[in-house]
Amino acid sequence: MSTYRIHGATGDWEVVIGLEVHAQVTSNAKLFSGAATTFGAEPNAQVSLVDAAMPGMLPVLNRECIRQAVRTGMAIEAQINRWSRFDRKNYFYADLPQGYQISQLYHPLVGEGSLTIEADEKAGIPADKVIGIERIHVEQDAGKLMHDQHPTMSYVDLNRSGVALMEIVSRPDMASPAEAGAYLRKLRAILRYVGSCDGNMEEGSMRADVNVSVRRAGEPLGTRTETKNVNSVRFVMAAIEHEARRQVDLLEDGGAIVQETRLFDPGTGTTRSMRSKEDAHDYRYFPDPDLLPLELDEAFLDECRESLPELPDAKRTRYVEALGLSDYNAHVLTAEVETARWFEALLLTSATAQGKQPAEVAKQAANWLLSELMGALNKAGRTPGDGAVTPESGAELLALVGKGTISASIAKQVLEGMIATGDAPGVIVEREGLKQESDSGAIEAAADQVLAANGDKVAQYRGGKAALFGFFVGQTMKAMAGKANPQVVNQVLQAKLGPAGES
Amino acid sequence: MSVDKATVAKIASLARISMDDAALDRMVPELNKILGFVEQLGQVDVTGVEPMTAVIAQPLRLRDDVVNADPLTGGGVRDAVLANAPAAEHGFFGVPKVIE
Numbered sequence: 001m002s003t004y005r006i007h008g009a010t011g012d013w014e015v016v017i018g019l020e021v022h023a024q025v026t027s028n029a030k031l032f033s034g035a036a037t038t039f040g041a042e043p044n045a046q047v048s049l050v051d052a053a054m055p056g057m058l059p060v061l062n063r064e065c066i067r068q069a070v071r072t073g074m075a076i077e078a079q080i081n082r083w084s085r086f087d088r089k090n091y092f093y094a095d096l097p098q099g100y101q102i103s104q105l106y107h108p109l110v111g112e113g114s115l116t117i118e119a120d121e122k123a124g125i126p127a128d129k130v131i132g133i134e135r136i137h138v139e140q141d142a143g144k145l146m147h148d149q150h151p152t153m154s155y156v157d158l159n160r161s162g163v164a165l166m167e168i169v170s171r172p173d174m175a176s177p178a179e180a181g182a183y184l185r186k187l188r189a190i191l192r193y194v195g196s197c198d199g200n201m202e203e204g205s206m207r208a209d210v211n212v213s214v215r216r217a218g219e220p221l222g223t224r225t226e227t228k229n230v231n232s233v234r235f236v237m238a239a240i241e242h243e244a245r246r247q248v249d250l251l252e253d254g255g256a257i258v259q260e261t262r263l264f265d266p267g268t269g270t271t272r273s274m275r276s277k278e279d280a281h282d283y284r285y286f287p288d289p290d291l292l293p294l295e296l297d298e299a300f301l302d303e304c305r306e307s308l309p310e311l312p313d314a315k316r317t318r319y320v321e322a323l324g325l326s327d328y329n330a331h332v333l334t335a336e337v338e339t340a341r342w343f344e345a346l347l348l349t350s351a352t353a354q355g356k357q358p359a360e361v362a363k364q365a366a367n368w369l370l371s372e373l374m375g376a377l378n379k380a381g382r383t384p385g386d387g388a389v390t391p392e393s394g395a396e397l398l399a400l401v402g403k404g405t406i407s408a409s410i411a412k413q414v415l416e417g418m419i420a421t422g423d424a425p426g427v428i429v430e431r432e433g434l435k436q437e438s439d440s441g442a443i444e445a446a447a448d449q450v451l452a453a454n455g456d457k458v459a460q461y462r463g464g465k466a467a468l469f470g471f472f473v474g475q476t477m478k479a480m481a482g483k484a485n486p487q488v489v490n491q492v493l494q495a496k497l498g499p500a501g502e503s
Numbered sequence: 504m505s506v507d508k509a510t511v512a513k514i515a516s517l518a519r520i521s522m523d524d525a526a527l528d529r530m531v532p533e534l535n536k537i538l539g540f541v542e543q544l545g546q547v548d549v550t551g552v553e554p555m556t557a558v559i560a561q562p563l564r565l566r567d568d569v570v571n572a573d574p575l576t577g578g579g580v581r582d583a584v585l586a587n588a589p590a591a592e593h594g595f596f597g598v599p600k601v602i603e
Contacts (some may be wrong), residue, residue, distance in 0.1 A: 003566045035578030036570040043594040044585060047577040054584075060576070064568030085556075092519055094598045146595070147602045154602070155595035158584070282517055292563040293556050 004124055004176030006214060007250045011141045015212045015244045016221060017180050018172035019236070020209040021187060022165045023072075023197040024141065031140055031164035032059030039203050043157040053097035058290050060158050065164035066294065068196035069109050070304045073165060075194045076133050078113025080301060084137075085293045095143040095429035096158055103167075105285045108137035109294070116313065117186050118331065123178035132171030133184050135346050141165050160204075166197070172211065172221070177237035184208065184233050185335075189312050193337045207231050210264075212243045214251070222247070223257040228273050230264045239264040249395055256427045315340060323347075323362035332370055342384050343369055345391030346398075353399035361398070368398060372415060380419045388419045397425040409482055410434050417454065438485040443492050446479040447472070451496060458497070467501035469493065504542060505535045 005012040030037055033050035050057040073080050085107040088100040113133040141159040148337055168187065174180045176200050188206060191197040198205050208231075213224035223248070227239045262271040310318070312334045319330035333343045347365050351358040373389060382388050397414060400406045406414065406429055417428040429435055437443060450472060451458055461468040475487050506514075511530050514559060515522045522530065571577030590597035 019570075029566075029570050029572075033578075034566070034570060034572050034576045042581075044581045044596075045594075047584045048576050048578050048580065049584065050576050051578075052584045057576070060564060060566045063565040064570055066565070090517075094596075094601050144600065147600060150592070150597065150600075152600055153590065153592070154600045155592065156598055157595055282513075284517065287556075292561065294563050447574040 002124060002175035002179060003126075003128070004178070006244050006248045008252050010252050011216065012152070013244070013248045013251075014021070015175060015218055015240065016172045016213045016215065016224075017174040017176075017240055018211040018224075019170045019174070019180060019183060020169075020226075021168040021184070022141075022207045022209075023168060023187075023191055023199070024205040025068045025138070025164035025166055026195060026197055027062060027064045027068065027164055029062055029064075030162040031062055031065050031138065033162055035162065037163050039205075041159055043155075044159060047158040047161065051097070051158055052179065053099070059102065059288075061205055061291065061294065062164065065138060065201070066109065066296075067300070067304055068194075068299065069136060069164075069166050070296070071194050071308055072168075072191065072196045073110030073113060073136055074305055075190050076113035076115050076136075078133060078136065079111035080296070080304075081109055081111055081300075082296045083107065083109065083293055084109040086288045086291045087285045088288045089139075089285055091283060093142070094154060095145050095158075095161070097143070097158065097161065097376055099150065101140050101142065102288055103139035103285075104137035107293075108135045110136035113182070115186050117179060117182040120178070120182065123182065124176055125178060125182060129173075129179065131173045131179075134171055135168045136166050136168050139165050139167055172224075174215075177240045180210070180240055181237045182231050184236060185311075189335060189337065193311055195309075201232050204231060208236050210236055210239050210243070212240055212247070213257070214244050214247045219283075219345055222251075223259050225257065225260055225262050225271075227262045227264050228274065235264060235266055238266075238269045239271055242269055246271070290339075312337075312340075319362075319366075323359050323366075325362060325366050329366045329370060333366060338385055339369075346394050349392050349395035350398050352393050354402045361402075364398060364402070365395075368394070372412060376412070376415050376419055380416075382419060388422055389415070393418060393424055400425055400429065404436060404438065404485060405429065406434055406436050407484075407486060410436065434483060436485045437480055437483045438488050440488055440492055443476065443480065443484050443488050444496075446484070446491070447476045447492050447496055450475040450479060461497060462501045464501050469497070472497065504538050506531065506538070 004015060006015060009150060027037060029035065030051060031047070033048040035048040035051055036046045038046065070080055084104060086102050086191070087105045089103045089105065090100045092099055112135070114130050115133065117125065117129050117131060119127045141160045141163040143156055143161040146155040146157070149155050170183065174183055188199040194197045200206070207229050209231055210227040211224045212227070213222040215222045225243060227243060230239050243262070246485075250257060261274045263274045264271050316330045316334045319325045319333060320327060332339070332342050340374045343366065346369060347358050347362060350361045350365050354361055373384070373394065377383060377389070397411055397418070401411050403406055414425050414428050414434060417423065417432070418425055421428070454472075454475070457468055457471065461472075472493050473486070474491055476493065477484055477486070508527050508531050511524070511527055511534060515527070566572070571579060585591040585594070586594065590598050
């Protein structure tokens with residue numbers, strides 16, 4: 001149970017949240033026409049006569065868009081409806097040339113499913129929580145309006161008109177901004193694993209309508225408002241916080257909540273009423289007479305199921321149970337599909353390079369990826385995806401450490417070189433002479449110098465200050481420019497110093 | 504089923520059709536006649552009959568996900584798309600300013 005409450009003047013209030021997420025389906029062509037869907041094209045360059053609603057043009061459904069929506073439904077373990085149908089949602093707006101949106105109200109493609117958000121104590125989510133998903137239906141996107149290009153006109157770009165969207169409707173199962181944020185992130189991760197939506201919120205590939213109501217503990221649901229088109233996880237959380245507080249203040253002042261559509265202003269973090277949509281809720285839906293019902297056969301569904309990748313929850317469990325990784329590492333590695341792919345490529349090449357089983361090198365690979373590589377890339381302002389370090393070059397570096405060719409601390413230096421130059425680790429080690437020195441002769445000479453220069457400390461060590469051993473190791477490593485094999489250094493020093501004296 | 508004047512006025516407004524009072528008064532009985540005519544269908548007992556979705560039963564045809572496979576239903580035809588626009592500027596449709 002979430003403990004999130006809005007503290008009002010008259011007591012505490014619970015918040016009830018449902019999200020309708022619009023996710024752009026990854027496809028080459030639009031839902032009902034052959035025009036391209038690429039982001040950022042010249043205005044109206046990707047508009048067919050179908051998308052511009054020219055008289056006589058008829059919609060023909062894109063199979064791939066249906067396939068992606070079905071695969072998404074399977075990924076949230078939802079019921080897939082073998083019989084679904086398209087309806088017209090009628091309203092007038094300058095970005096909607098047809099005067100209606102083709103959508104699915106009565107018979108959606110995907111029915112009841114769910115996803116699980118993970119426990120996050122810090123965010124006030126004490127345990128894993130299942131969030132219900134009521135349905136996913138497929139519909140057309142509208143065009144885009146620009147209001148700031150001309151003093152008296154708005155400009156209309158129809159490139160997005162007719163692009164396929166999945167509307168993913170959650171149950172009102174979330175009780176805090178943090179839960180809503182976790183739901184959105186998890187949904188985004190699943191979509192990206194499945195490959196049905198790129199999840200890019202900046203480009204508008206994912207937007208959320210946020211339904212919020214408040215109530216006192218144990219009371220029935222309050223009246224909700226819907227804040228439209230919020231385009232980042234952070235903004236969704238801010239919109240909920242503001243809207244819940246506004247509703248509590250209004251109710252405590254003796255007012256009533258009006259069921260209405262609101263807009264979020266990212267500049268101020270507030271919501272305001274969208275009066276123009278007041279009577280727009282009368283959409284007069286009816287079955288689209290241009291389209292027959294959509295019927296899916298077993299072969300189609302089988303292909304959808306078989307083409308699904310391993311999903312984040314299953315992957316996470318496998319990383320813990322089969323690879324022996326910590327819960328935390330497994331979570332971080334599986335949260336984004338790119339990270340998981342990178343890790344698995346690293347794991348495979350690493351195991352091959354070291355002649356071991358993947359489970360034997362998994363911890364080393366996971367630790368290196370999450371602490372060393374991520375840290376070094378962050379420091380250099382780079383990302384794993386930009387190719388400075390590949391899973392192959394990473395595996396080569398890990399193999400160099402595994403075989404004792406270089407020490408772990410030198411590996412950090414080599415990694416920085418890899419990021420800066422893009423060269424292979426072996427090349428950098430050769431070029432900069434970084435090979436680990438295991439020759440005990442050279443190490444002994446260095447150790448002798450250190451011991452000679454620190455006679456007082458040697459005396460203290462022999463007198464019982466055993467902790468000084470680390471000092472001698474450090475000094476000897478320093479004298480060897482960090483390239484000495486630490487095990488050999490230990491052996492040499494132990495032989496020379498003998499055991500620390502009794503004190 | 505029948506409609507009153509207020510309902511007709513609302514439908515007209517939703518459909519963005521401007522109707523004065525006289526036009527509404529004329530339209531109410533006309534619409535009610537149409538509704539009455541269609542309502543005769545209610546006399547047929549359709550218990551247990553699946554709603555018909557098409558006169559000839561056939562599955563919905565699907566297209567492959569290929570861009571501009573058929574030039575008639577593909578993009579890249581901006582000039583044709585904008586040809587009838589009263590105000591096309593810089594490749595956009597220009598419309599009277601609509602802003603929230």
